[in-house]
Amino acid sequence: MPMTGLTSAEVIRIAKEFGADLAGIASAPTLSDYPPDRRWPQTPERMTPDAKSVVVLALRVPVATFRTKEPEAYQMVNMMINRRLDKIARKVSEALERRGYFGLVMNNNSTDWELKSGTYGHLSLRHLAVEAGMGTLGLGVNFMCVEYGPRVNLGVVVTDAELEPGEPMTEQLCIGEGCSRCLYACPTDAVLHFHIDKRQCSIEAQTTGFYGAADLFHKVLTSDSEKRKEILNSSDLLHYWQGLTRVWGCFGTCPRCTAVCPVGDDYHESLAVPQKVIPETTPDRIAKGEHYKQTRQQGDAVPGLDDWNVRWVGPDGYTGKAAKTQRRKYKLELNAKSEEPSS
Ligand code: B12
Ligand code: SF4
Ligand code: SF4
Incomplete structure (x- = not known):
C-alpha cells in the first residue's frame, strides 16, 4: 500500500465533488513501462521525474448533442467540456497542493511537436483512462466506459502523491467487429x-x-x-x-x-x-x-490487437459480461424509477 496519508478514494471523491462524472488513478511507473507507442513514448516521467500517479478525469458529453441533425451542437459542447475539465483539473491540483503534494494540470487537447510530427499529445489520455481501470478502447480507438460508452472527454493531473492505481479491465467493452x-x-x-x-x-x-x-x-x-x-x-x-x-x-x-x-x-x-x-x-x-x-x-495479425496494443482493448476479448451487467443495472434503475411515487 502507498504511504501517503492520501487515498485514491479520497482523490476520486474530491474530483467528483468538483464536477467530474468519473475519475480514476493510474500509476506513473506503469505508464512509463507501457507507453502506447514505444517509438514515441508519452510518459509522465517526461513531464517530471517526480511523477508517481496520474489522476484521470472524465466528463460525459450530454446526449442531446447526439440528437440534433447538425454537428454544430457537438462542436460547441466539445470545447465547453474540455474547458470545464481544465477547471476541474485545476481545482484537483489545488486540493492536492493543500495536502502537501503537487498536481500538474496537462493541456487536454494539445499535441507535442516532438512526438510523431506533432500528432500525439504529451500524454495519451485514452490510454491513461484504461490504465486507471475506467474502460477500454473501441474499434476506432475511442475510449469507452460502461456508463457513457465513448461519449466522454478526458482530463489529467500528474502528481507526486503515491496513490493506489485502479485495475485495468481485461474484458473488452467494445462489441467489436460484429457490431462495427x-x-x-x-x-x-x-x-x-x-x-x-x-x-x-x-x-x-x-x-x-x-x-x-x-x-x-x-x-x-x-x-x-x-x-x-x-x-x-x-x-x-x-x-x-x-x-x-x-x-x-x-x-x-x-x-x-x-x-x-x-x-x-x-x-x-x-x-x-x-x-x-x-x-x-x-x-x-x-x-x-x-x-x-x-x-x-482466423487469428490473422492485426496491429491494433498485437501483444502490446491488446492491453488497452481488453485481452480477454468481448464476452458480453459487462454488457449484461449493464443491462441488468439499467433495468433495475428503470423499475425503481417507475415505482417512485409521482408528485
Ligand atoms: C491527436 C488527437 C486526435 C487526432 C488523432 C487521434 C488518435 N487516435 O491519436 C484526431 C484528429 C484524428 C482525433 C480525433 C478525435 N478525437 Co482526439 N485527440 C487527440 C489527442 C490530442 C492526442 C491523441 C494521442 O496522443 N494519441 C496517442 C496514440 C499513441 O494513440 P493511437 O494513435 O490511437 O495509437 C494506438 C492505436 O491506434 C493502436 N494501433 C493500431 N494499429 C496500429 C498500427 C501502428 C503502426 C501503430 C503505431 C499503432 C496502432 O496502437 C496505439 C496504441 O494503443 C488527444 C488528447 C490527448 N492528449 O490524449 C485527443 C482525444 C484522444 N480525442 C478525443 C476526441 C473526443 C476525439 C474525437 C471523438 C473528436 C471528434 N469526434 O471530432 C475524434 C475521434 C476519432 C477517433 N476515433 O480516434 C478525446 C477522447 C475521447 C474518447 N472518449 O476517446 C481526447 C482524449 C481529447 C480529450 N481531452 O477528451 N483526435
Ligand atoms: S473517426 Fe470518423 S466518425 Fe469518428 S470523428 Fe473521425 S471522421 Fe468522425
Ligand atoms: S464496434 Fe460497436 S461497440 Fe465497438 S466502438 Fe464501434 S460502435 Fe462501439
Whole structure:
C-alpha cells in the first residue's frame, strides 16, 4: 500500500465533488513501462521525474448533442467540456497542493511537436483512462466506459502523491467487429481495425484544424491575385476565422462514431431509438466490417490487437459480461424509477 496519508478514494471523491462524472488513478511507473507507442513514448516521467500517479478525469458529453441533425451542437459542447475539465483539473491540483503534494494540470487537447510530427499529445489520455481501470478502447480507438460508452472527454493531473492505481479491465467493452456501427457511420472511412486513419478523421473531426489552416495559408501563398480574391471570399476563410476567434471547428467537430456506439447506459436510455438507423451505411462498409471479423476469427495479425496494443482493448476479448451487467443495472434503475411515487 502507498504511504501517503492520501487515498485514491479520497482523490476520486474530491474530483467528483468538483464536477467530474468519473475519475480514476493510474500509476506513473506503469505508464512509463507501457507507453502506447514505444517509438514515441508519452510518459509522465517526461513531464517530471517526480511523477508517481496520474489522476484521470472524465466528463460525459450530454446526449442531446447526439440528437440534433447538425454537428454544430457537438462542436460547441466539445470545447465547453474540455474547458470545464481544465477547471476541474485545476481545482484537483489545488486540493492536492493543500495536502502537501503537487498536481500538474496537462493541456487536454494539445499535441507535442516532438512526438510523431506533432500528432500525439504529451500524454495519451485514452490510454491513461484504461490504465486507471475506467474502460477500454473501441474499434476506432475511442475510449469507452460502461456508463457513457465513448461519449466522454478526458482530463489529467500528474502528481507526486503515491496513490493506489485502479485495475485495468481485461474484458473488452467494445462489441467489436460484429457490431462495427462506428465504421458504418464514419463519413471519411477513418475507422480501422482497432486503429484510426488520423488524416482521414481530421477532415471531419478538425474542420478548421491544423491541416486545414496550413492548407489555406499554402493556397494563399501560391495563388495568383484572382485566386487569392476567391479564397478571401470563400467559406474557408470564415471557418478559419471562427476557429481562431470562437475556438470552433479546431477539433471535435464530428459526432458520428461516438453517437452510434451502443455501449453505455446513456445510449440505452436516450440514443437507442434516434441512432438506431445509420444512414451512412454502405455495402462497402458492411464488407469491411465483415472482413475485420473474419480476420480476427482466423487469428490473422492485426496491429491494433498485437501483444502490446491488446492491453488497452481488453485481452480477454468481448464476452458480453459487462454488457449484461449493464443491462441488468439499467433495468433495475428503470423499475425503481417507475415505482417512485409521482408528485
Ligand atoms: C491527436 C488527437 C486526435 C487526432 C488523432 C487521434 C488518435 N487516435 O491519436 C484526431 C484528429 C484524428 C482525433 C480525433 C478525435 N478525437 Co482526439 N485527440 C487527440 C489527442 C490530442 C492526442 C491523441 C494521442 O496522443 N494519441 C496517442 C496514440 C499513441 O494513440 P493511437 O494513435 O490511437 O495509437 C494506438 C492505436 O491506434 C493502436 N494501433 C493500431 N494499429 C496500429 C498500427 C501502428 C503502426 C501503430 C503505431 C499503432 C496502432 O496502437 C496505439 C496504441 O494503443 C488527444 C488528447 C490527448 N492528449 O490524449 C485527443 C482525444 C484522444 N480525442 C478525443 C476526441 C473526443 C476525439 C474525437 C471523438 C473528436 C471528434 N469526434 O471530432 C475524434 C475521434 C476519432 C477517433 N476515433 O480516434 C478525446 C477522447 C475521447 C474518447 N472518449 O476517446 C481526447 C482524449 C481529447 C480529450 N481531452 O477528451 N483526435
Ligand atoms: S470523428 Fe468522425 S471522421 Fe473521425 S473517426 Fe469518428 S466518425 Fe470518423
Ligand atoms: S460502435 Fe460497436 S464496434 Fe464501434 S466502438 Fe462501439 S461497440 Fe465497438
